[in-house]
Amino acid sequence: MTGTHDALALDGALVRRDFPLLDVEVHGHPIVYLDSAATSQKPLVVLDTLDWYYRHINANVHRGVYQIAEAATARMELARESVRRFINARSAAEIVFTKNATEACNLVAYSWGRANLAAGDVVVLSQMEHHANIVPWHMLVAERGIELRWIPLTADGHLDLTDIDRLLDGAKLLAVTAMSNVLGTITPVADLVARAHAAGAVTLIDACQYVPHVPTDVRAWDADFVAFSGHKMCGPTGVGVLYGRESLLDGMPPFLGGGEMIRDVRLDGFTTNDLPWKFEAGTPPIAEIVGLGAAVEYLEGLGMEAVRAHEIELTTYALRTLGARFGDDLTIHGPPDASQRGGVLSFAYRDLHPHDISQVLDERAVCVRAGHHCAKPLMRVLGVGATARASVYVYNTPSDIDALADALEAVGEFFLV
Numbered sequence: 001m002t003g004t005h006d007a008l009a010l011d012g013a014l015v016r017r018d019f020p021l022l023d024v025e026v027h028g029h030p031i032v033y034l035d036s037a038a039t040s041q042k043p044l045v046v047l048d049t050l051d052w053y054y055r056h057i058n059a060n061v062h063r064g065v066y067q068i069a070e071a072a073t074a075r076m077e078l079a080r081e082s083v084r085r086f087i088n089a090r091s092a093a094e095i096v097f098t099k100n101a102t103e104a105c106n107l108v109a110y111s112w113g114r115a116n117l118a119a120g121d122v123v124v125l126s127q128m129e130h131h132a133n134i135v136p137w138h139m140l141v142a143e144r145g146i147e148l149r150w151i152p153l154t155a156d157g158h159l160d161l162t163d164i165d166r167l168l169d170g171a172k173l174l175a176v177t178a179m180s181n182v183l184g185t186i187t188p189v190a191d192l193v194a195r196a197h198a199a200g201a202v203t204l205i206d207a208c209q210y211v212p213h214v215p216t217d218v219r220a221w222d223a224d225f226v227a228f229s230g231h232k233m234c235g236p237t238g239v240g241v242l243y244g245r246e247s248l249l250d251g252m253p254p255f256l257g258g259g260e261m262i263r264d265v266r267l268d269g270f271t272t273n274d275l276p277w278k279f280e281a282g283t284p285p286i287a288e289i290v291g292l293g294a295a296v297e298y299l300e301g302l303g304m305e306a307v308r309a310h311e312i313e314l315t316t317y318a319l320r321t322l323g324a325r326f327g328d329d330l331t332i333h334g335p336p337d338a339s340q341r342g343g344v345l346s347f348a349y350r351d352l353h354p355h356d357i358s359q360v361l362d363e364r365a366v367c368v369r370a371g372h373h374c375a376k377p378l379m380r381v382l383g384v385g386a387t388a389r390a391s392v393y394v395y396n397t398p399s400d401i402d403a404l405a406d407a408l409e410a411v412g413e414f415f416l417v
């Protein structure tokens with residue numbers, strides 16, 4: 001692994017040496033990976049940890065009393081402690097491992113939602129939410145008759161908070177993103193949580209795009225629930241996290257039933273395990289959790305302040321370069337100031353379809369995502385069916401942005417000549 005980097009001094013060229021996939025060639029060109037908002041690449045230390053886990057301590061957890069089973073359990077719980085430290089939760093009991101952020105949001109809807117929401121109760125969402133933080137609530141509209149209220153957006157892609165206190169009036173839950181996966185917008189989470197709490201509402205923060213990129217302190221936010229995925233932060237697929245305030249998790253009914261989440265089972269019923277295992281039914285994704293622990297330590301080694309500073313630098317460079325080279329032919333959605341957004345650049349290029357753009361970019365090994373990005377309500381607000389989206393992470397460099405711009409010029413020549 002690359003050594004520890006000073007804050008504000010992340011060297012993308014050096015960092016990329018930690019990521020074997022970035023040596024891959026596509027169509028005869030070195031890969032230019034600009035789709036980290038969909039999933040990040042994995043550093044060698046995470047790949048090695050997965051390999052080491054399966055070669056040396058693979059066993060089921062919390063069950064065996066033999067050495068490797070105890071080692072597997074200890075490593076898994078060590079990873080939980082690493083995640084706790086990474087987001088500054090009070091206790092490892094507040095870190096529930098899920099499959100991904102989607103499952104974490106669903107856990108809140110199924111367990112907290114079904115225990116606390118009845119017909120007419122209000123859940124406040126924003127118009128820039130990912131489907132993971134919309135559909136579970138639509139399901140409760142259908143099942144329970146709850147009411148959804150929507151925080152609108154300003155023209156430059158921020159939350160329009162003009163009416164926020166009216167929207168929150170009488171609400172039971174505020175569920176909002178910390179960073180939009182389409183616009184990159186960073187939302188004022190601490191302020192929103194304070195307003196929600198003042199209105200008596202519980203808060204769920206979808207931090208799936210935020211935690212991988214920005215130093216995160218769930219205590220400073222004072223959020224009740226925070227959801228994120230391991231695979232967007234250098235970790236393996238198959239593991240996500242729900243942070244939950246202990247007092248709330250304690251009072252919630254279990255989500256899934258089965259092994260691991262029980263203390264006792266009789267013919268006439270069951271009692272639940274302690275936190276956090278009460279919400280972790282069945283054999284967990286042990287290797288993936290251990291791998292996520294390694295990913296967290298890798299990011300800590302880089303320094304999250306440096307990770308964020310690097311993102312701001314690259315995003316600033318991208319906004320400037322693309323603006324200068326394409327002018328009005330290219331529309332980049334979201335806030336124009338890199339300090340108020342993540343490194344997610346959704347764009348429209350003339351009237352070309354995003355899928356056509358991404359296909360031609362692929363011929364030059366430039367990987368971007370095209371589509372609705374699981375945010376169809378936001379697409380409707382923007383008045384588009386889809387966008388092309390480039391997104392950066394720790395291993396990207398200005399030359400990746402230049403490669404994107406060069407490839408976009410080729411797109412222009414291909415379709416418009």
Ligand code: C6P
Nearest residue numbers: 037038100101102130132181208229374
């Ligand atoms: N967004 C993207 O390309 P899962 O799929 O459960 O790991 O993450 C869901 C999710 C929830 N919230 C936000 C803000 C997200 O960006 C995502 C995942 C990916 O934008 C896949 S659609």
